[in-house]
Amino acid sequence: MEKKTLLLITPKNSVFKGWSLSPEFIFQPLNLGIIAALTPSYWKIKIIDENMRQFKYYPADLVGITSFTSTSSRAYEIASLYRSKNTPVVMGGIHATLVSNEALNYVDTVVKGEAESVWPSLISDFEAGRLQRIYEGKIDESPILISPKPRRDLFHPGYTTASVQTTRGCPMDCHFCSVTAFNGKHYRHRPIEDVLDELEEIPQHHIFFVDDNIIGYSPKSIERAKELFEGMIRRGFKKSWGSQASLNFGDDDELLELARRSGCANILIGIETESEDQLKEVQKNFNIRKGVKNFNKIVQRIHKHGIFVIGAFIFGFEKDDAAALRRRRKYINHSAVDIVQATILTPLPGTKTFGRMEQLKMIDEHTSTNSWSYFTFYNLVFKHPHFEKDEFYKEMLKVFQSIYHPWNLFRRSCRTFLSLRKMETKRKLETSFLTNRGNHHYWVIVKDAMKLWNKKQD
Ligand code: B12
Numbered sequence: 224m225e226k227k228t229l230l231l232i233t234p235k236n237s238v239f240k241g242w243s244l245s246p247e248f249i250f251q252p253l254n255l256g257i258i259a260a261l262t263p264s265y266w267k268i269k270i271i272d273e274n275m276r277q278f279k280y281y282p283a284d285l286v287g288i289t290s291f292t293s294t295s296s297r298a299y300e301i302a303s304l305y306r307s308k309n310t311p312v313v314m315g316g317i318h319a320t321l322v323s324n325e326a327l328n329y330v331d332t333v334v335k336g337e338a339e340s341v342w343p344s345l346i347s348d349f350e351a352g353r354l355q356r357i358y359e360g361k362i363d364e365s366p367i368l369i370s371p372k373p374r375r376d377l378f379h380p381g382y383t384t385a386s387v388q389t390t391r392g393c394p395m396d397c398h399f400c401s402v403t404a405f406n407g408k409h410y411r412h413r414p415i416e417d418v419l420d421e422l423e424e425i426p427q428h429h430i431f432f433v434d435d436n437i438i439g440y441s442p443k444s445i446e447r448a449k450e451l452f453e454g455m456i457r458r459g460f461k462k463s464w465g466s467q468a469s470l471n472f473g474d475d476d477e478l479l480e481l482a483r484r485s486g487c488a489n490i491l492i493g494i495e496t497e498s499e500d501q502l503k504e505v506q507k508n509f510n511i512r513k514g515v516k517n518f519n520k521i522v523q524r525i526h527k528h529g530i531f532v533i534g535a536f537i538f539g540f541e542k543d544d545a546a547a548l549r550r551r552r553k554y555i556n557h558s559a560v561d562i563v564q565a566t567i568l569t570p571l572p573g574t575k576t577f578g579r580m581e582q583l584k585m586i587d588e589h590t591s592t593n594s595w596s597y598f599t600f601y602n603l604v605f606k607h608p609h610f611e612k613d614e615f616y617k618e619m620l621k622v623f624q625s626i627y628h629p630w631n632l633f634r635r636s637c638r639t640f641l642s643l644r645k646m647e648t649k650r651k652l653e654t655s656f657l658t659n660r661g662n663h664h665y666w667v668i669v670k671d672a673m674k675l676w677n678k679k680q681d
């Protein structure tokens with residue numbers, strides 16, 4: 224019997240290159256590696272990441288597409304091409320889950336939620352010629368997340384960083400974030416030995432743990448993180464890793480020490496804003512609890528262990544006026560973070576921000592196929608109470624030019640050099656150089672995004 228072919232695709236954003244402008248910042252499509260691992264071994268599987276190589280039509284029996292909101296327009300384009308050739312298309316991932324009715328206009332089947340519980344039955348249904356329109360992935364109540372080792376052998380060999388996931392879910396439910404809507408409030412973790420075994424097989428030196436918070440919030444989840452780091456030390460990994468966490472990453476010296484010894488180089492923390500009012504507006508309660516006045520101290524405590532911090536900030540909260548944008552810019556330029564990720568508030572489907580703005584009819588057109596491409600976090604895609612679009616962009620130009628000004632980049636790098644402890648001078652120099660490049664990379668993304676500011680959406 225001839226093998227059936229499954230083609231799995233990560234689409235690009237057709238109007239904005241963004242992250243994929245630097246090959247070293249392109250991440251492996253872990254989701255597609257997992258789908259491939261869930262597929263019976265008698266299938267032939269190919270993964271195409273459009274961010275890595277130009278898309279070329281490749282014949283298949285079944286096509287699976289993943290997508291962010293910002294890449295959904297391109298996902299629909301590719302889906303239409305395959306459907307025009309009578310190849311069934313399945314779409315999964317965050318966008319198809321949260322606006323499944325829209326996605327069903329362009330694809331044969333939508334997988335809502337996490338795929339582990341449904342993909343094997345979808346494949347048997349396909350083989351039996353009874354593919355359904357919707358499959359609903361179930362999230363287990365158990366704190367243990369069972370997910371197969373992704374088929375890394377199918378990834379393009381050019382990724383310099385390997386993506387690994389150790390946990391899912393976030394109890395915080397911040398208004399602008401879709402993680403809780405998608406992965407649930409329940410924090411789940413993979414068995415530590417499974418993660419360690421997976422790490423053994425990864426050739427890349429750099430690892431990005433794609434968890435939304437690698438340590439979680441409860442004492443139990445923090446213990447789990449320590450066990451993971453201890454396991455990495457015990458097995459003698461000499462890799463360098465980064466991940467995401469909340470401000471509680473800086474709470475515990477023992478945890479920080481274990482993180483560093485296990486190879487932690489950097490951590491991305493959602494600081495969002497220096498204004499308590501705005502933190503309240505988006506229910507970023509954890510940061511309020513930590514206290515704005517302590518943010519820099521927390522970052523400095525992380526520095527003491529030789530770990531640098533990527534601070535994520537948001538501009539364009541509904542209460543932001545021009546003065547507030549300037550205050551945030553000033554705060555950032557004086558803050559202790561090493562790399563600044565500054566973005567524009569974007570209502571993502573499934574979030575409370577989206578629900579509220581949608582009700583008030585504030586959000587830009589997002590029903591035509593291309594307009595989702597502008598939901599990149601670098602465009603204002605809603606009617607702001609304090610700004611016309613051009614006024615907002617005028618202010619944001621000043622903000623970005625200042626945050627990523629060569630002089631500020633230089634100052635930030637010097638601060639990084641001086642603040643990192645427990646590191647020999649050569650590594651400190653390398654790290655300062657790296658953070659400078661990181662900031663510069665964000666500036667490159669912003670410059671690319673600015674090209675869209677004056678463009679009319681299709
Ligand atoms: C790592 C990451 C990135 C990486 C990219 C990784 C990649 N190649 O996919 C980088 C840093 C490049 C990135 C960029 C961006 N990201 Co991002 N990112 C993440 C993060 C933290 C982890 C993603 C991940 O690997 N998860 C692990 C995999 C296993 O989970 P999964 O993708 O959900 O897959 C499961 C299911 O969804 C399903 N599934 C997924 N695809 C498919 C396909 C099929 C066919 C099937 C059947 C099932 C299926 O099965 C999988 C297993 O259960 C998520 C948060 C999160 N919790 O997911 C945000 C997240 C996906 N990112 C988000 C956003 C907004 C962005 C940016 C727009 C942000 C920005 N400021 O630039 C850009 C967009 C980039 C672009 N190309 O346009 C949002 C997306 C929301 C949305 N509605 O689109 C998320 C959810 C974070 C959030 N705060 O809300 N991101």
Ligand code: SF4
Binds near residue numbers: 394436
């Ligand atoms: S922003 Fe971070 S803390 Fe808030 S819900 Fe999303 S993942 Fe959780």
